[in-house]
């Protein structure tokens with residue numbers, strides 16, 4: 001096989017790549033923040049006493065985790081459109097990401113909550129803490145510390161999966177790559193560049209999560225041991 | 228002297244199994260009551276009813292003026308008056324000793340953050356662990372963790388303290404340091420209900436001993452009663468160890 005690599009002809013597209021990469025990161029950050037909120041409430045809902053809510057949250061989690069992301073994207077995108085709701089593409093893409101990552105987050109957070117010993121909750125009750133206070137201080141905080149590695153792994157995965165939103169013409173990195181390769185006719189080079197960019201972004205995200213974890217989990221920072 | 232804890236004819240079942248079968252006793256202000264008895268006799272359940280970790284089926288239960296058997300009980304107020312220490316310490320692993328101690332005062336009583344450290348220090352001094360204020364639970368021995376758990380309870384300034392086999396998970400040499408802290412508390416006038424297997428402690432420190440058997444108060448009396456049991460069951464319990 002002989003192939004003459006020509007990266008030089010991609011040079012003029014740098015601003016495009018950069019814009020795409022930034023959009024990917026932007027979508028990922030928004031999706032992870034909102035997904036975490038949904039995941040936490042969903043995990044609490046599944047543990048709660050209200051049967052219908054537990055069932056609803058359980059159904060959401062199972063449906064999302066057992067269908068392809070691409071199908072979820074089409075479902076939401078065309079579903080909303082046929083319901084007469086016309087969202088900008090960026091918003092629609094982020095929405096599908098939130099919907100998707102929320103379910104995975106819920107499952108991870110729930111697993112974390114399951115590791116909290118009932119004695120912890122009783123001790124907090126005996127001290128007079130209210131149920132919301134117990135959820136925040138005694139259940140959620142140590143749970144999140146415990147599952148933080150899985151959680152940040154899931155978020156990095158979401159960043160990579162976001163490339164699928166190019167299917168509804170989101171202008172993120174993969175979307176940009178598609179237009180660049182059809183304009184430049186240098187498909188192989190384009191996707192090599194994009195792969196390197198995704199890899200770099202994944203590393204960057206991992207490092208950012210590491211720093212963030214050090215900042216919000218002082219015990220881990222000081223002792224360096226898993227909780 | 229008025230009783231701060233009054234149990235009268237308490238019945239408690241888990242499902243169809245009746246665990247407390249008409250338990251009555253009172254604890255006076257400043258009194259230390261040791262509750263002894265075989266495993267499964269209902270000691271923990273009786274203790275847990277006092278701060279409403281368990282709800283009773285019938286009987287009257289009054290603690291520090293709170294009607295615990297009443298539906299409209301102010302649970303938060305009750306729990307501010309009643310401290311509890313457990314066999315398994317139950318310190319919050321993600322928080323430092325200081326944060327463990329000050330969490331409830333800050334959240335429940337609204338103690339401002341700048342006063343919290345002084346409060347933690349004061350409670351820790353009472354259990355002799357001031358130097359561990361910035362440690363995390365996993366950095367402490369079992370005995371130290373249990374003393375922090377006692378300090379955590381003390382920081383809420385309870386009127387009554389409940390101890391449920393707080394030394395059962397500890398090695399003999401660590402048991403001593405926890406019992407000494409409890410003895411100091413008792414001498415300081417704290418009202419205490421202590422479920423324990425430490426007979427020497429019950430004899431020396433308790434004003435009164437309650438022997439529970441099969442969900443009932445079987446025999447009760449001053450610490451000396453352990454030397455001269457009236458019922459065959461207590462005699463049996465004492466001679467067979469646990």
Ligand SMILES: Nc1ncnc2c1ncn2[C@@H]1O[C@H](COP(=O)(O)OP(=O)(O)O)[C@@H](O)[C@H]1O
Pocket residue numbers: 241246264265266267268269270271272273
């Ligand atoms: N949450 C519970 N559900 C069902 N049974 C329980 C529960 N807690 C205690 N019991 C039962 O109640 C009885 C008394 O238990 P407990 O009060 O813990 O005794 P003790 O502290 O004297 O060992 C035991 O037979 C125990 O199995």
Ligand SMILES: [Mg+2]
Pocket residue numbers: 270271272391392
């Ligand atoms: Mg017990």
